[in-house]
Amino acid sequence: MIELSAIHKSFRQGMQQVPVLKGIDVDIARGEFMAIMGPSGSGKSTLMNILGCLDTFDQGRYRLDGQAIESLDPESLAGIRNRTFGFVFQLFNLIPKLSAVRNVELPMVYAHVPRIERRERAREALAAVGLAQRIDHAPSELSGGQQQRVAIARAIVNDPQVIIADEPTGSLDSASGTEIMAIFHRLHDQGKTLIMVTHDAEIAGHASRILRLRDGRIEEDRRS
Numbered sequence: 345m346i347e348l349s350a351i352h353k354s355f356r357q358g359m360q361q362v363p364v365l366k367g368i369d370v371d372i373a374r375g376e377f378m379a380i381m382g383p384s385g386s387g388k389s390t391l392m393n394i395l396g397c398l399d400t401f402d403q404g405r406y407r408l409d410g411q412a413i414e415s416l417d418p419e420s421l422a423g424i425r426n427r428t429f430g431f432v433f434q435l436f437n438l439i440p441k442l443s444a445v446r447n448v449e450l451p452m453v454y455a456h457v458p459r460i461e462r463r464e465r466a467r468e469a470l471a472a473v474g475l476a477q478r479i480d481h482a483p484s485e486l487s488g489g490q491q492q493r494v495a496i497a498r499a500i501v502n503d504p505q506v507i508i509a510d511e512p513t514g515s516l517d518s519a520s521g522t523e524i525m526a527i528f529h530r531l532h533d534q535g536k537t538l539i540m541v542t543h544d545a546e547i548a549g550h551a552s553r554i555l556r557l558r559d560g561r562i563e564e565d566r567r568s
């Protein structure tokens with residue numbers, strides 16, 4: 345489903361272009377559960393942002409279901425991104441002033457889903473992550489693990505094929521991290537493709553494939 349070949353990406357720092365990805369080749373099949381590991385600064389988040397069509401690249405090719413991503417205009421790219429991917433971040437990225445259910449409704453607001461259907465689907469998504477009793481709570485009234493579950497509900501509410509999670513357990517204690525992994529396993533069993541960055545070898549052990557980056561290159565690509 346995802347085919348990256350010879351992806352290069354650099355960032356400008358002052359007068360210099362600093363290379364961050366130096367030729368990434370990776371194919372990811374539908375239904376895979378992949379962890380991306382590697383030292384801080386090795387390019388993991390940059391790669392995730394490219395995979396999720398949140399960022400562009402300088403050289404190389406990206407085929408998503410056969411579609412050439414580099415040739416799309418920003419509007420088509422945004423359309424593909426919103427239909428294909430759900431995103432989960434380390435710091436949850438919830439809107440503090442909105443209740444859990446309204447946070448989960450947001451992606452459907454952008455997708456022009458009618459209000460009643462929005463509420464219905466947001467409730468279902470929150471129930472799927474075990475938060476049916478917390479839908480009216482603000483993020484500040486929820487634990488870190490619960491906030492991340494709201495973020496997962498928001499990521500899955502438009503039924504994306506792929507979930508992209510950048511250090512989803514990085515701010516959580518290990519019990520909450522284990523709960524998040526249980527949810528990811530369930531989503532994987534339902535056919536979702538999961539791509540997750542983690543520093544934690546135990547968390548990475550939940551995946552069936554581990555990609556290891558070092559200094560902008562793939563150091564290891566291992567399936568279990």
Ligand code: ADP
Pocket residue numbers: 355356364382383384385386387388389390391
């Ligand atoms: P990781 O997620 O593996 O820690 P990142 O992909 O976030 O690594 O960053 C890799 C390198 O790219 C780092 O040196 C970082 O400073 C640099 N970088 C990332 N994003 C930007 C940006 N938007 N502008 C400039 N430099 C960036």
Ligand code: MG
Pocket residue numbers: 388389390510
């Ligand atoms: Mg990162």
